Amino acid sequence: MRNTDTIVILTGAGISAESGLQTFRAEDGLWCGHKVEEVATPEGFARNPQKVQQFYNMRRAQLQDVSPNAAHQAIAGLAGRWRGEIVLITQNVDDLHQRAMEGVTPKGNYACYPMHGSLKRVRCTASEEVSEWDSDLSAEHTCLCCNLRGTLRPDIVWFGEMPYFLEEIGAALDRATLFVSIGTSGSVYPAAGFVQQLRLEKRAHLVELNLEPSAGSQYFHERHYGKATEIVPVFFGGM
Ligand code: OAD
Numbered sequence: 578m579r580n581t582d583t584i585v586i587l588t589g590a591g592i593s594a595e596s597g598l599q600t601f602r603a604e605d606g607l608w609c610g611h612k613v614e615e616v617a618t619p620e621g622f623a624r625n626p627q628k629v630q631q632f633y634n635m636r637r638a639q640l641q642d643v644s645p646n647a648a649h650q651a652i653a654g655l656a657g658r659w660r661g662e663i664v665l666i667t668q669n670v671d672d673l674h675q676r677a678m679e680g681v682t683p684k685g686n687y688a689c690y691p692m693h694g695s696l697k698r699v700r701c702t703a704s705e706e707v708s709e710w711d712s713d714l715s716a717e718h719t720c721l722c723c724n725l726r727g728t729l730r731p732d733i734v735w736f737g738e739m740p741y742f743l744e745e746i747g748a749a750l751d752r753a754t755l756f757v758s759i760g761t762s763g764s765v766y767p768a769a770g771f772v773q774q775l776r777l778e779k780r781a782h783l784v785e786l787n788l789e790p791s792a793g794s795q796y797f798h799e800r801h802y803g804k805a806t807e808i809v810p811v812f813f814g815g816m
Contacts, residue, residue, distance in 0.1 A: 580659060585664045593673050637712075645673045653674075691741065700729070759787065
């Protein structure tokens with residue numbers, strides 16, 4: 578690798594697990610205690626907005642009790658010394674990558690694309706306006722944009738909705754020299770398809786860092802299995 582190359586990093590819930598945030602598909606994961614169609618689809622929200630708001634209120638409140646871990650910090654540290662480009666694509670809706678970057682000045686070009694949205698933002702379903710949001714959300718809230726009550730929803734990409742930043746992500750994948758997938762089970766598209774696309778194009782070196790082989794593990798050239806806080810700092814430490 579030359580210090581001017583483009584590194585594309587894809588992260589999933591596994592990178593935040595050791596900060597204390599549950600993953601989705603573990604035995605005690607979020608999708609064990611909650612039905613996806615009830616809390617992560619537009620139809621579920623239309624049926625029972627209160628239940629959906631409660632699910633995301635709980636997760637938003639948890640963010641106050643957690644901090645970035647050594648894996649988030651290893652990526653931020655790399656951004657502080659890498660002269661080339663780093664594109665961080667995250668499926669996570671927590672803000673731990675953003676917080677790890679606080680106080681870090683990227684040496685080269687750095688961009689972070691939270692493709693599934695953010696717990697710290699809400700969207701008005703009437704105007705599509707997005708606002709920063711830190712506290713609990715309920716059907717009683719009035720939006721600032723059109724002054725309507727009950728139009729605010731978490732700015733989270735639900736199943737059946739289009740992820741954010743797909744154009745920017747597609748362009749970054751075209752430039753990637755190294756693609757590193759961290760802490761994702763590889764079960765949700767389009768993110769799960771990035772490694773397959775890159776494997777076909779044969780330009781980038783493909784690395785998986787995860788607790789266990791993901792659904793697409795066979796597409797990676799290099800694989801390291803273990804806890805993110807242990808294997809991510811080691812992997813990026815030498816760069
Ligand atoms: P998953 O819960 O599907 O997968 C988490 C992955 O992290 C698994 O492969 C675990 O083995 C791994 N893992 C767990 N602990 C780890 C640790 N300490 N270190 C390293 N790896 C660890 O979560 P995602 O792949 O992120 O979407 O799920 C993708 C999407 O599915 C989410 O963004 C969410 C969900 O439905 C939406 O809600 C739209």
